[in-house]
Amino acid sequence: MALQVEKIDAVRWRIPRQGKMRTEGLVFADRHMMEVLRKEKALEQVANVATLPGIVGPSIAMPDIHWGYGFPIGGVAAFDEHKGVVSPGGVGYDINCGVRLLRSDLDLEEIRPALKLLADELFRNIPAGVGSHRSDLKLTQKEERKVLQQGASWALAHGFGEAADIEHIEDRGQLPDADPELVSERALERGRSQLGTLGSGNHFIEVQRVETIADEETARRLGLFPDQITVTIHTGSRGFGYQVCDDFIRTMLNASRRYGIELPDRQLCCAPLDSPESRDYLAAMACAANFAYANRQLITSWVRESFSRILSKGEAHLGLHTVYDVCHNIAKYEQHEVEGKKRRLCVHRKGATRAFPPGHPELPAALRDIGQPVLIPGDMGRYSYILVGAEGAMRESFGSACHGAGRVLSRHAAKKVARGQDLFGGMAAKGIELRAAGRATVAEEISEAYKDVADVVNVVQQAGLGRIVARLRPLAVIKG
Amino acid sequence: MSPFRLLEHTADIGLQVESTDLASLFHEAGRGLQEIIGGQTPQTGQETARAIELRATDRADLLVLWLQEWLFLFDTYGLVIVRDEIETLTETDLRATLYCTPVEQSGFGAEREVKAVTYHRLKLASTPRGWLAEVYFDL
Structure with missing residues (x-):
């Protein structure tokens, strides 16, 4: 039976309660996006999430929503701390996959002559692609456990990065309550050689320039100026996080049976938040989140090293400072107001970014009056956006916004479109230096595979979830 | 006709496998996973044998566990499977030896x-011609 969907306004759609849904669905999308969405299975997944016990408010989808596994990608769902559940599938395999943005004191003219060499050096210096890793970073199991507890601070303590980085990372780069004892030997084993690696697929490093500024005052406060060079890093918890998710999906499949939770899709398996299974998962998930924070911190350090080497400038003279680091696959306890009452909820964001508005107490003092930076990468051939969280996000989306452009083509379809194209030459013609471990990933990641991220962030802004600050144009793209 | 084919998915990828008997279905699913990763069949180099024993709740769950073994060996140790010998295969239990070669x-x-083998739309059923499975991978 076709899912019933009702238009609320130009950027909001309701999926009324139907079937076993305990609450309605709320989709942020424009008319064209909705036409595409109706043809795939992501809306069904929004409805499936709405069947889970203890869900509070609607099952939400951001405008970059697409078909995932279990939860849709671009999904947000909040659960009551006593009657609700946590679902590893609602966080995803790449726990704390996220984005870090670095600004610099460099401008386009300064970097243009060195761009080719810089792209080569970033590709050489930072492991990218399946199976690659740095031979000079070897962790003992004891040290790996410290990474899991300390996150970005572990990297800082080992000489990777600068103290100011920590202030500009969500959770200050360290989720509390991480317990390495709850992580399997397999996860430790799988993660050990993958710390400090970019990975493959949609993960990337981009050197960019600030192309346009939409909000001058906020841009100034974030240290951004026109034609400034920025760097975006997109990666997560690598094999460590994948294995934690694998392990706990098994735990939660058993738990769902034990607690009598009916599942429309096995991948939605979950357990009550006050159960030992959930407590264990959240403590292991925090380990993976910290692994990812450490990973992005290490890569940040190697980005600085690469710039320094190619431009023959000391790192202190590059001004490569962290603007912010956001995570977009996570479950967290947060305070939210629901029907006039403050409640502690477990908010799942799977392919969705936290977007706290100005004044939120969890923001660092330096950012509190402007709101949390929300970093939204687009596809590799077009542009990315910097937003800040807005008040509407607290009212309607549990303090969340989108996380990217969102795929529209399957990998197979993207490869078909890419067939016969000179992908590297095409990027070069646009003034973009592309370095990649293989052609296959590049073919699957072509611009045509994604929505135009401008449309996505326009929906976010129109809905009042965030405000656009600046747009970044890629100059060099490093892919796995 | 190939015993497996890829299933379209917006972000990820699915694998449909058909076979006359269950052991071949498991074997072909493993081959299919490696083809997704590498686009080809790996050649034998220096072989090491790994004995595995799996216990699942049902056949479909067993298939996920089986594929997770293949993926774990590849992602953790850089090993590809060039041969597999399934000794026992019941509704919930599997005992086998995997013969691995270093990827290089x-x-x-x-x-x-491939990040993971998921339970999303997981299917394993008998058909008039044998067995059919569908499994999706997170990429």
């Missing part, structure tokens, strides 16, 4: 990262 000796160009 296999002529196998790993071109796509």
Whole structure:
């Protein structure tokens, strides 16, 4: 039976309660996006999430929503701390996959002559692609456990990065309550050689320039100026996080049976938040989140090293400072107001970014009056956006916004479109230096595979979830 | 006709496998996973044998566990499976030996990262011609 969907306004759609849904669905999308969405299975997944016990408010989808596994990608769902559940599938395999943005004191003219060499050096210096890793970073199991507890601070303590980085990372780069004892030997084993690696697929490093500024005052406060060079890093918890998710999906499949939770899709398996299974998962998930924070911190350090080497400038003279680091696959306890009452909820964001508005107490003092930076990468051939969280996000989306452009083509379809194209030459013609471990990933990641991220962030802004600050144009793209 | 084919998915990728008997279905699913990762069949190099024993709740769950073993060996140790011998295969239990070769000796160009074997729309059922399975991978 076709899912019933009702238009609320130009950027909001309701999926009324139907079937076993305990609450309605709320989709942020424009008319064209909705036409595409109706043809795939992501809306069904929004409805499936709405069947889970203890869900509070609607099952939400951001405008970059697409078909995932279990939860849709671009999904947000909040659960009551006593009657609700946590679902590893609602966080995803790449726990704390996220984005870090670095600004610099460099401008386009300064970097243009060195761009080719810089792209080569970033590709050489930072492991990218399946199976690659740095031979000079070897962790003992004891040290790996410290990474899991300390996150970005572990990297800082080992000489990777600068103290100011920590202030500009969500959770200050360290989720509390991480317990390495709850992580399997397999996860430790799988993660050990993958710390400090970019990975493959949609993960990337981009050197960019600030192309346009939409909000001058906020841009100034974030240290951004026109034609400034920025760097975006997109990666997560690598094999460590994948294995934690694998392990706990098994735990939660058993738990769902034990607690009598009916599942429309096995991948939605979950357990009550006050159960030992959930407590264990959240403590292991925090380990993976910290692994990812450490990973992005290490890569940040190697980005600085690469710039320094190619431009023959000391790192202190590059001004490569962290603007912010956001995570977009996570479950967290947060305070939210629901029907006039403050409640502690477990908010799942799977392919969705936290977007706290100005004044939120969890923001660092330096950012509190402007709101949390929300970093939204687009596809590799077009542009990315910097937003800040807005008040509407607290009212309607549990303090969340989108996380990217969102795929529209399957990998197979993207490869078909890419067939016969000179992908590297095409990027070069646009003034973009592309370095990649293989052609296959590049073919699957072509611009045509994604929505135009401008449309996505326009929906976010129109809905009042965030405000656009600046747009970044890629100059060099490093892919796995 | 190939015993497996890829299923379209917006972000990820699915695998449909058909076979006359269950052991071949498991074997072909493993081959299919490696083809997704590398786009080709790996060649035998220096072989090591790994004995595995799996216990699942049902056949479909067993298939996920089986594929997770293949993926774990590849992602953690850089090993590709060049042969498998399934000794026992029941509704919930599997005992087998996996013969592995280091990826650098296999002529196998790993071109796509598979993060995980998911339970999303997981299917394993008997058909008039034998067995059919569908499984989706997170990429």
